[in-house]
Amino acid sequence: MVVRREVSAWRPSVPGVVEVFHAHFTEYAYPMHVHDAWTLLLVDAGAVRYDLDRHEHGTPDGTVSLLPPHVPHNGSPITEDGFRKRVLYLDLSRLDETYIGPAVDTPDFLDPVLRRRVGQLHTALAHPGDELEAESRLTLIGERLRGHLRPALVKDGRDADHPLAHRLRELLDERLLQGVTLQEAAGLVHAHPAHLVRAFSGAYGMPPHQYLMSRRVERARRLLLAGGAPGEVAAETGFYDQSHLSRHFKRLVGVAPGRYRDSSGPRSR
Secondary structure (H helix, E strand, O other): OOOOEEEEEEOOOOOOEEEEEEEEEOOOOEEEEOOOOEEEEEEEEEOEEEEEOOEEEEOOOOOEEEEOOOOOEEEEEOOOOOEEEEEEEEOOOOOOHHHHHHHHHOOEEOOHHHHHHHHHHHHHHOOOOOHHHHHHHHHHHHHHHHHHHOHHHOOOOOOOOHHHHHHHHHHHHHOOOOOOOHHHHHHHHOOOHHHHHHHHHHHHOOOHHHHHHHHHHHHHHHHHHOOOOHHHHHHHOOOOOHHHHHHHHHHHHOOOHHHHHHOOOOOOO
């Protein structure tokens, strides 16, 4: 068997995320240790067994594990093929210390929606320029985790606040190029970030980051049809770089920006 110890780690510029850590281990076993941050864990292949506060746990298919800060735990592979995992380390601004006790009692959640959202967050964190999307997804993940840990304390937010959503849309339109973080937007429109995302999604059928990207792509289309080079258009429409533009452009339009520009009809000379 090939012994694997492959890791990738970085700190994104998203408030609340201390570190992103991806790893593929076969024979390695973690000794007992502690973190000063929350450990939000997805196991993508294989399985892990771990002890948390002297109780044994595991990570069967489809679960999301949340290990609290300051509580000793270990971890080892269950199968000879080891495991692949993705981890987010979150600071106490996302989940405060009052949730440590419930997380010790129930650290593993069989929640397909939560797992899908955490996976989407990892994807957003891997792409510079998608910080608003990452922050929005992280906010909803935090709310769902709190719902699992203390369901009675989480209010039902299905009553979308349309005036609030309209104010956020105006702000996104004003900040189309420079963008805005979710925390900044929440402060400017005087709303809790989680409620702000729910209100906007309920009113317009898409989250704020998707609205912002669709507006930027729409502007990029006009500039490309006018003969703009994709790299220049990316800079003029608020994208991090040409690759960032291409990824969102292909997702919304179906083709790459350069191909879209070249497919246009005759231009005036």
